[in-house]
Amino acid sequence: MFGAASRLVPAKGEWQMSLSFRGLDSDTHYSGTEHQRYRERQHNNVINTQRALDLGVSYAASERLNVSLGIPVVKASWSIPSPTGPVPGPRAKQEASGLGDVSLTGRYWVFAPESRHNVSLGLGIKAPTGDYRATDTYPNIDGTHFAVKAVDQSIQPGDGGWGILFDVQAFQELSKATLFASGVYLANPRDTNGTPSIIVGLGLGSNPVYIREGLLVNSVPDQYLVRLGAVAPVGTTGLGVSLAYRMEGLPRYDLIGGSHGWRRPGYEMFAEPGLSFSKGRSTWSLNVPIGFFRNRQPNPYTGRAGDATFPKYIVLTGVSYRF
Secondary structure, eight states: OTTTSSOSSOOTTOEEEEEEEEEEEEEEEEEBTEEOHHHHHTTOOOEEEEEEEEEEEEEESSSSEEEEEEEEEEEEEEEEESSOSSSOOOEEEEEEEEEOOOEEEEEEESSOTTOSEEEEEEEEEEOOOSOSSOEEEEOOTTSOOOEEEEOOGGGOSOOSSOEEEEEEEEEEEOSSOEEEEEEEEEEOOOOEEEEEOHHHHTTOTTOHHHHHTTOSEEEOOOEEEEEEEEEEEOTTSSEEEEEEEEEEEEOSSOSSSOOOSBOOOEEEEEEEEEEEEEETTEEEEEEOOEEEEEEEOOOTTTOOOOOEEEEEEEEEEEEEEEO
């Protein structure tokens, strides 16, 4: 929440509690940068919903070093008509919910806390506390064989791997605004987690192409997030307005280890307007990233094109309290 608090770098001994919400609906199909509008016209598109609450606790051990714990709780669904054609049948919905993957990150501010600019470098771990083998009852793609099967990778509460978090944050205070930048990269060294992929769940596991390409189990992919923007106060009301560029993605190839198994590599770019309000030790925020560019990249190793759904926008809300 750059620019929302009077002091951007927390003081020694200061705690911060935060609760944030993330909600999105993905229903627009892309293959590469091509919008597959025919999927929506034919009503056989996937609809993916994501709702997540994240409880954060951070402590400033010194003027420069702070430690943060992130505890997410997720609820998500994935649906597609079964059968998909020639006339789409009723939607078969898969659902999963529960504790996600917990993370612990340490951050160090490079410059003195009273500086009008600073850079924070972070390193952390992500534990596989979320269920990566969640199941639900749903049919094959042709509407037959209702059974308990692993849900789609995108709605699994966890990914099944220990991860390494690389984190950087920076700001520059100007006379009437604050420029900010942040980036997070999650490196997951584990290759695959053994959970049957949606290919198997939809009854396509006997296809020799999928077998040959090793797509019958889920991958444990890396992820990343980048933000660049500016925030400015509105008078002395405690209100702040912001505008940022945002990119979220899942790479084709992992930084460490193999990249086998089923994954949907790609990224989306957003224009992210936001509002924040500070009063006393509390800060509230609302950000709505609006997507303007999407790219579902080719599958790793094979280079074969695939498709994925992307959200039109994301709703991000949060509240934090310092003490």
